[in-house]
Amino acid sequence: MPKPTKGPRLGGGPAHERLMLANLAAALFTHKRITTTETKAKRLRPLAERLVTFGKRGDLHARRRVLAVIGDKTVVHELFTVIAPQVADREGGYTRITKIGNRKGDNAPMAVIELVLEPVTPKKRAAKPAAEAPVAEEAPVEVEETAAVEETEAAAEETSEAAADEAPVEEAEPAEAK
CATH class of the missing domain: 1.20.5 (Single alpha-helices involved in coiled-coils or other helix-helix interfaces)
Incomplete structure (x- = not known):
């Protein structure tokens, strides 16, 4: 996980933040698209990107590392068997955050975070x-x-x-x- 941010956590202490981000990642991998606040989406992106990278590796150690974060075997199985092959050609940028306006109740800025599963067109690389x-x-x-x-x-x-x-x-x- 990246270096923890200074200041208040998202709705509680560091353990609560870690569990909340793990639940958001599990929901993202299950539904491929979730709606949450901008702050939570921005904090979820690095975690989700790293878990997808583990899914692309596909070995037993990577599976156990992802299981240590998420804990749900069905979600981890879907990540490794469904999502990872779809993004195998992509070198990064597995998630997309789209701002959708403010929430009606408390005027919190909302965003949609989704997996980018479209096939990538590889660019031709020049020697120089x-x-x-x-x-x-x-x-x-x-x-x-x-x-x-x-x-x-x-x-x-x-x-x-x-x-x-x-x-x-x-x-x-x-x-x-x-």
Whole structure:
């Protein structure tokens, strides 16, 4: 767990905070999306991200580490068998926090924290990003320019062929020479 914050805990002492975050993480893994206060969501994010990383490892030691936090075998089983394979290609950022406004009763700022389970599109990595970045930007421009040049050359050939068919041979030769 990250370094504990100074000042008051979320609704009690450190033990209560640890148990509350464990329950929130279990609910997040069970329902894939929960609504809570912004503060609790921000405190839950590092814990949930680390537990998902353990789920991606998938070995016995990682399973026991997650069981020490959550304690519910069905939730841990779902994390390791369902959620971890869905985020196997993702390198981080397994959760998303969306602010949804204030709660009606006490005007507390609310947020939705959810698991990001959409498949990730891997980016192509360049060998030298600093040296090849300008080349990568110029390459599509050159392709577009060569395509435009080829189209204009093809159009010019068609017009010259059409003009050659209509005009007598003697007139077509001086026109091409110009």
